[in-house]
Amino acid sequence: xxxxxxxxxxxxxxxxxxxxxxxxxxxxxxxxxxxxxxxxxxxxxxxxxxxxxxxxxxxxxxxxxxxxxxxxxxxxxxxxxxxxxxxxxxxxxxxxxxxxxxxxxxxxxxxxxxxxxxxxxxxxxxxxxxxxxxxxxxxxxxxxxxxxxxxxxxxxxxxxxxxxxxxxxxxxxxxxxxxxxxxxxxxxxxxxxxxxxxxxxxxxxxxxxxxxxxxxxxxxxxxxxxxxxxxxxxxxxxxxxxxxxxxxxxxxxxxxxxxxxxxxxxxxxxxxxxxxxxxxxxxxxxxxxxxxxxxxxxxxxxxxxxxxxxxxxxxxxxxxxxxxxxxxxxxxxxxxxxxxxxx
Numbered sequence: 062x063x064x065x066x067x068x069x070x071x072x073x074x075x076x077x078x079x080x081x082x083x084x085x086x087x088x089x090x091x092x093x094x095x096x097x098x099x100x101x102x103x104x105x106x107x108x109x110x111x112x113x114x115x116x117x118x119x120x121x122x123x124x125x126x127x128x129x130x131x132x133x134x135x136x137x138x139x140x141x142x143x144x145x146x147x148x149x150x151x152x153x154x155x156x157x158x159x160x161x162x163x164x165x166x167x168x169x170x171x172x173x174x175x176x177x178x179x180x181x182x183x184x185x186x187x188x189x190x191x192x193x194x195x196x197x198x199x200x201x202x203x204x205x206x207x208x209x210x211x212x213x214x215x216x217x218x219x220x221x222x223x224x225x226x227x228x229x230x231x232x233x234x235x236x237x238x239x240x241x242x243x244x245x246x247x248x249x250x251x252x253x254x255x256x257x258x259x260x261x262x263x264x265x266x267x268x269x270x271x272x273x274x275x276x277x278x279x280x281x282x283x284x285x286x287x288x289x290x291x292x293x294x295x296x297x298x299x300x301x302x303x304x305x306x307x308x309x310x311x312x313x314x315x316x317x318x319x320x321x322x323x324x325x326x327x328x329x330x331x332x333x334x335x336x337x338x339x340x341x342x343x344x345x346x347x348x349x350x351x352x353x354x355x356x357x358x359x360x361x362x363x364x365x366x367x368x369x370x371x372x373x374x375x376x377x378x379x380x381x382x383x384x385x386x387x388x389x390x391x392x393x394x395x396x397x398x399x400x401x402x403x404x
Contacts, residue, residue, distance in 0.1 A: 086344065088121030090151060094334070095128050095142055097135025097156045098217070099246035103268040103370065105129065107184055107332045108155045110364055114355035119347055131245050134218030135160055136170050142337045143173035150344030154178070154335050158187055159220045159327035161387055166399045168219065176388050177338035179345045180377035182352040183331035185370070187265040188291025189222050190298065192284045197260040202236065202288055202302060211237040214261040215250035218242050219402065223250070223263035225324050226290060229304065232401045233313045233321065251275075254284075261287075265328070270297050271369035290325050319394050320401055326387055330380060331373070349377045 096108045105127070112125035130138040135156035146152035161175040191214075193199045199212055216223030219242065227238040241259055244250045251274055253259050266289065269275050278284045289295055290304045304325070308318055334352065336345060355361055356374045365372050390398075 085119075085121030086150070087119050087123040087347070089123075090121065091124040091126060092116075092151050092153060093126055093128055093146075094153045094155060095130050095138050095146075097130060097132075097138035097154070099131045099248065100129055102247045103265070103271065104155050104157070104332050106272075106368065106370065108334070110361060110368075110370075111184070111334065111352065111355055114358050114361045115348075115351045117358075118351040118354040133170060134163075134216075134220040134224075136163060136168075136218070136220070140170075140172045142335075143178070146337055148337055148339035148341075150336065150340050150348065152337060153181065153348070154337070155332060156335070157217075157220050157327075158183075158330035158333055159222065159225055159324075161384060162225065162324065162327070162398070162402060163220045165323075165388070165390075165395060166219075166402045174338075175384055178384075179336040179338070179340055180380035180384065181334040181336060181345075181348050182356070182377045183333045183375050183380060184356055184365075185267060185331040185373045186291075186375075187267060187328045187331045188289060188295060189226055189263060189304075189325065189328060190266045190269060190286060190290065190295075190301075191226060191261065191263045191288040192269065192286050193261040194254060194257075195282055195285045197285075199261070199287065200285065202307065205230070205236040205238070205287070206234060208237075211239040212261055213239045213241060213259045214263065215244050215253050215259045216240050216242050216263070217244050217246060217250070221263075222265055222327075225327070225402070226263035226288075226304075228401050229321050229324055230288075233304075233308055233317050234311055263290075266291070266295050266297065267371040271371070291328060292325075316393065316397055320397050323387060323390060323394065323398055324401075326383070329375075329383060331375070333380060335377075345377075352377070 094108050094112055096105050098104045108127050112127055116122050116125055139156050142154040164171050164175050214223055224240050227240045230236040250262050286301045289298045289301050
């Protein structure tokens with residue numbers, strides 16, 4: 062009898078084990094995608110688009126939900142994913158692409174290490190630009206340098222495109238902007254520009270040519286493009302000068318050029334998706350593969366095209382290497398970055 066019971070036990074145990082192995086981890090699970098901004102902007106739009114297509118490429122076809130956790134240019138969301146969310150492959154983060162700079166300068170609010178996030182991928186590059194209301198006195202970049210008072214621009218926080226661009230302009234050219242921080246998202250800044258509370262904003266180029274209010278603005282001649290921050294000219298910006306062109310024209314010192322390259326490297330990360338530290342490697346691989354396959358999905362490609370959303374996919378592994386390089390700079394460069402971004 063004892064032998065029979067043992068055999069039955071082994072059969073049941075073996076059967077249960079095989080079922081467990083055959084059942085994908087993600088089956089009947091829900092993956093949360095935390096976006097560090099308010100709804101409506103391109104970070105949010107990309108998170109929601111990917112959340113519709115990634116599940117079909119994940120064994121078990123899990124549910125995806127998007128949660129907006131805005132504040133401090135994604136620092137609040139990053140702190141949450143790094144320190145509070147479980148490392149079980151069920152929480153993803155879409156933060157601002159320049160988040161690493163807040164860590165480099167040592168801001169006290171930062172409770173994470175960018176090198177320990179697991180990069181899943183990004184869907185585009187995001188070079189920067191600076192626009193002004195067309196009725197403002199600023200008609201060209203030189204007018205900012207000559208202005209009797211710094212023009213008032215809006216930004217979400219110290220890691221935002223607008224804030225970083227303003228700091229580089231001041232350091233390299235003494236072209237000063239009065240940056241008003243604390244806006245919850247880009248859409249709120251654009252409304253403030255329309256109301257006349259501020260006159261300018263530094264932002265990424267893709268959304269400026271991919272959503273309202275900018276399409277209406279361009280038809281009405283409401284805004285003027287003053288500067289673009291990418292290493293090469295964006296055809297949508299016409300003959301607007303690049304920051305790097307101006308740096309060479311003004312014979313800016315090499316140290317400031319190095320600082321500029323680090324600060325503007327944020328554009329290489331586009332709208333990144335990351336997982337927190339300590340996630341099982343096999344789940345990270347599943348998520349990276351699903352991201353890559355989603356970016357090739359004809360349905361996603363068509364939706365992105367209709368939404369005027371740029372596509373230039375970069376795998377998470379490449380972003381991981383780039384982040385480690387950026388976080389391992391010579392001491393003099395790091396100290397100058399801190400000086401530029403904090404003083």
